[in-house]
Amino acid sequence: MTIKFLKDYSVGTPPEVFAAGDVVDGRGEASELHFVRRGVAAYRSAEGVLTDVDGCVIGHDEPVIEPVIEPVIEPDTRAAAAAQAVGVADVKPAKKAK
Numbered sequence: 001m002t003i004k005f006l007k008d009y010s011v012g013t014p015p016e017v018f019a020a021g022d023v024v025d026g027r028g029e030a031s032e033l034h035f036v037r038r039g040v041a042a043y044r045s046a047e048g049v050l051t052d053v054d055g056c057v058i059g060h061d062e063p064v065i066e067p068v069i070e071p072v073i074e075p076d077t078r079a080a081a082a083a084q085a086v087g088v089a090d091v092k093p094a095k096k097a098k
């Protein structure tokens with residue numbers, strides 16, 4: 001299972017150091033339980049749901065937000081582009097005045 005550290009924490013000699021936000025995978029079940037029981041880490045699902053030792057949801061990881069890049073629309077084609085976006089296909093761009 002995967003755990004996510006909620007606080008900075010160090011354990012052992014020499015100390016093993018974890019920072020808040022570290023996501024750790026592949027530790028033994030007893031080791032993960034050690035951190036989760038102490039409230040310094042939470043179990044993390046593939047969807048980013050954080051749970052405590054009893055399986056109660058305690059939070060979610062921040063979602064990754066992809067940037068939205070919109071095309072540049074010339075002023076005389078805005079009405080046509082807007083109409084096409086809502087499904088009105090017969091609207092044509094206005095002709096430029098001479």
